[in-house]
């Protein structure tokens with residue numbers, strides 16, 4: 765295992781980033797986000813492991829794998845943010861830094877998006893900074909890892 769692998773996990777519908785609701789989520793695709801993260805990770809001396817799933821259990825399995833494979837987790841759980849105790853429990857079993865990212869400002873939106881299960885575990889939360897939030901999260905992880 766690399767001591768500096770950062771797992772970046774993306775939840776349901778984020779495979780449609782750039783296509784769905786561009787007024788809310790912008791026009792950059794998830795591939796664009798991955799490329800930008802990979803470039804910055806390289807500059808910061810971090811290894812990127814970037815994934816997306818529409819399946820809650822798959823995200824749980826990946827978080828469990830991160831216990832051995834990753835130093836930190838950056839996660840945009842998408843809709844599972846607001847529903848998933850399973851993802852929270854999996855993150856609670858992970859020892860390193862966890863940063864939660866949302867492209868949109870969930871607090872400016874519908875009431876059901878205001879609560880995040882994941883925020884109970886996250887060391888930092890970035891919302892409303894667009895896809896730039898992923899890069900801010902990577903910089904924060906680099907800062908926390910020293």
Ligand code: DQA
Nearest residue numbers: 840841842843866867868877
């Ligand atoms: C999101 C916000 C969630 O409420 C929503 O379900 C998403 C994306 C965001 O990045 O702004 O799918 O996590």
